[in-house]
Amino acid sequence: MIDAAFDTPLPAPPRRAPGSSRLEHAWAVLSTVLDPEVPVVSVVDLGIVRAVTDDSDGLTVIVTPTYSGCPATEVIEASIVTALDAAGLGPTQIRMQRAPAWTSDWITTAGKAKLRGYGIVPPGPVDLARGAPLRFVPRAVAPLACPRCDSQDTERLAAFGATACKALWRCRACGEPFEHFKAI
Amino acid sequence: MQSITVSSHPSVQYLLRIGDTCLILAQRLAEWCGHAPIVEEDIALTNMALDLVGQARAVLTRAGQIEGELGGTPHDEDQLAFLRDERDFRNCTLVELPRGDFAVTMLRNLAVAVFLELLWQRLEASSDSELAGIAGKAVKEAHYHREHAADWVVRLGDGTDESAARLKAALELLWPYFAEIFEADAVDAEADAARLGPRWADLHDDWRARFAAVLSAAGLALPPERTFRSTGKSGRHSEHLGYVLAEMQHLQRSFPGGVW
Numbered sequence: 001m002i003d004a005a006f007d008t009p010l011p012a013p014p015r016r017a018p019g020s021s022r023l024e025h026a027w028a029v030l031s032t033v034l035d036p037e038v039p040v041v042s043v044v045d046l047g048i049v050r051a052v053t054d055d056s057d058g059l060t061v062i063v064t065p066t067y068s069g070c071p072a073t074e075v076i077e078a079s080i081v082t083a084l085d086a087a088g089l090g091p092t093q094i095r096m097q098r099a100p101a102w103t104s105d106w107i108t109t110a111g112k113a114k115l116r117g118y119g120i121v122p123p124g125p126v127d128l129a130r131g132a133p134l135r136f137v138p139r140a141v142a143p144l145a146c147p148r149c150d151s152q153d154t155e156r157l158a159a160f161g162a163t164a165c166k167a168l169w170r171c172r173a174c175g176e177p178f179e180h181f182k183a184i
Numbered sequence: 185m186q187s188i189t190v191s192s193h194p195s196v197q198y199l200l201r202i203g204d205t206c207l208i209l210a211q212r213l214a215e216w217c218g219h220a221p222i223v224e225e226d227i228a229l230t231n232m233a234l235d236l237v238g239q240a241r242a243v244l245t246r247a248g249q250i251e252g253e254l255g256g257t258p259h260d261e262d263q264l265a266f267l268r269d270e271r272d273f274r275n276c277t278l279v280e281l282p283r284g285d286f287a288v289t290m291l292r293n294l295a296v297a298v299f300l301e302l303l304w305q306r307l308e309a310s311s312d313s314e315l316a317g318i319a320g321k322a323v324k325e326a327h328y329h330r331e332h333a334a335d336w337v338v339r340l341g342d343g344t345d346e347s348a349a350r351l352k353a354a355l356e357l358l359w360p361y362f363a364e365i366f367e368a369d370a371v372d373a374e375a376d377a378a379r380l381g382p383r384w385a386d387l388h389d390d391w392r393a394r395f396a397a398v399l400s401a402a403g404l405a406l407p408p409e410r411t412f413r414s415t416g417k418s419g420r421h422s423e424h425l426g427y428v429l430a431e432m433q434h435l436q437r438s439f440p441g442g443v444w
Contacts, residue, residue: 065321067238068321100320101320159228160232184325
């Protein structure tokens with residue numbers, strides 16, 4: 001997946017709209033920087049860009065990691081710097097901010113729609129439910145609607161998928177496997 | 185390549201215990217790559233290894249920074265992972281034991297994930313804001329790892345005669361090593377006094393109740409306490425850790441500073 005991301009030519013950066021600020025332009029550029037492992041959602045869609053600041057040293061983009069060991073983190077940081085430089089907005093610094101921890105609830109509504117269109121069921125609201133009774137004995141996982149045929153007759157095949165952020169499912173109605181972006 | 189000498193300050197030692205426990209378990213889980221019974225579990229085990237490596241990187245990075253803040257020589261995550269001798273690793277012995285069969289791997293994952301979830305929850309309130317930030321992320325991952333391991337432990341326990349027998353054997357094998365996690369000592373007491381993190385001993389009762397709940401659903405009971413105590417947290421390891429480090433550290437020891 002990472003190789004594929006490198007092979008894809010970068011789209012032309014959005015032009016600065018008349019009257020917009022450098023920061024507005026930066027956000028427009030960031031909304032074109034795609035996640036290398038799910039190349040339909042941008043870093044803005046994913047909610048990992050927490051803030052952008054502009055001062056005498058240039059732009060600072062504050063990003064938060066999705067998973068502690070996500071191997072895409074370095075690629076994403078490099079992509080952000082490259083895109084902002086290409087738009088003439090450099091120099092750019094990236095600052096990693098761990099707290100508050102990223103949650104899939106920060107994926108935008110547009111981002112969730114793009115995931116579904118790509119065949120990945122987007123995450124529902126996080127229900128880690130701090131303070132609720134803890135269950136240690138396995139329970140059936142609530143079914144998801146198949147992203148292809150909308151059937152609820154689905155089952156989880158594996159709690160983990162091809163990347164840290166996804167789980168693997170199957171639809172019994174249409175027979176197709178599909179991925180679920182985990183709620184975390 | 186010459187080994188580094190690490191600060192003996194309790195705050196550094198406390199963080200090394202956490203980082204090393206994550207790092208060495210990650211090495212053991214990564215050994216399953218290409219060897220798990222089904223491809224989904226191959227992927228699951230390596231995904232969890234990746235989460236644990238990420239947690240270890242963050243915690244070891246912080247440990248090395250604190251060395252510098254205390255006036256000593258700072259170290260980065262790579263130096264701490266690749267240039268420390270076996271006796272300077274502070275993981276509990278449990279995680280360095282060979283991966284065993286699938287039952288051993290899953291039962292150990294359950295024990296460690298239940299423990300780490302409790303630990304990360306408490307570390308979210310650490311006086312060290314960086315450690316608190318790492319914990320806020322890691323606690324969600326430990327929660328997911330615990331659910332995965334609990335599913336499998338119950339499934340093996342109430343599965344076939346063969347799977348139940350293997351799970352029972354795994355419990356007998358690993359049980360003597362769980363006690364070390366909760367042994368109180370000066371490092372723990374200092375970390376608690378500095379509000380850096382909880383005494384691991386204080387997590388024991390919750391750990392035991394949660395672990396026992398899963399075992400019960402799997403048709404097993406907690407074995408009686410043993411007098412044996414492993415001593416990995418103080419650097420006296422089993423014969424197994426040296427082999428893990430030989431493989432993990434080989435490149436950096438042979439080609440110091442090598443990158444690709």
